[in-house]
Amino acid sequence: MPTSSFLPIKCILFDLDGTLLDTAADLVAALNAVLCAEGREPYTLAQARHTVSHGSIGMLELAFGREQTAAELARRREVFLDYYQANISCHSRLFEAMPDVLAALEGDNIPWGIVTNKPEYLTFPLLTALDLHRRPRCIIGGDTLAVAKPHPQPLWLAAEQCGVAPQHCLYIGDAERDIVAGRAAGMKTLIAEWGYLNPNNEHHDWPADGSIASPADILAWLN
Known part of the structure; x- marks a missing residue:
């Protein structure tokens, strides 16, 4: 949690x-499309x-194991991504309480942005389908740069586009690479406990500045 040396966000x-x-x-649903195609x-x-925060490869490794060949993984991943691209926003939505958080940030003129490892060709259509594409000050995808998280460069680019020094930024994520990237970028970090965390609670060992149970806690943490 914040200390006396905590810089304003x-x-x-x-x-x-x-x-x-x-x-x-x-x-x-995309994973199940692959399983259905193979009679599983x-x-x-x-x-x-x-496993969702680990992307298509992590999800396919859950279903088929790590012993699948590179060719099998590539073929299954193509089916996965084709299905997902065609059905990208059937059920996706902002997490509960997140609309109020974003509205509060915008009302206080606090810029917010997105830094994801999801490639741009999936990120932008998803945000557009949910009418969110115009609201963030920045949208950094997994292939916007030559490197992705846990490298800090995407976060540095996000801070630059938002016009805020990294030490005055807070990065919130639900994967260890998010926390590692945020710390390497010189930002404060929070673990999103509402996200896709492993049930073994390994996230308690991540080097974050804090951990919050709900998006509603973001505003309370800032205050």
Whole structure:
């Protein structure tokens, strides 16, 4: 939690999947499309939710194991991504209380942005479908730069586009790479406990500045 040396936060940056948006249902549906094509039983949302922040590869490794060949993984990933791209916003939405948080930030003229490892060709259509594409001060995708999280460069670019020094930025995410990237960028970091965390509670060992249970806690933490 903040200490006496805590610098004022002037910008909030969010991870996308599992932090700003609840995209799990659409991503699990994409996984199940692959399973169905191979005659396998589908996963329930509860069974696969904790892997969503690890992207298509992590979800496919959950379903098929890490022993699948590179060719098998590439073929399955193509099916996964094709299905997901065509059905990207069927169930995805802002997490509960997040609309009020964004409205409060905008009302106080605090810029906010998105830094995700999701590629731009999926990120922008998703945000557009949810009518969110014009609101963030910055949108940094996984392929906006040559490097992605946990490298700090995407966060530095986000801070630059928001016009705020990194030490005055707060980055919120639900994966260890988010916290590692935020700290490397010189930002404060918070763990989004409402996100797609592993049920073994390993996130308690991540080097974050804090951990919050609900988006509503963001404003309380800032105050």
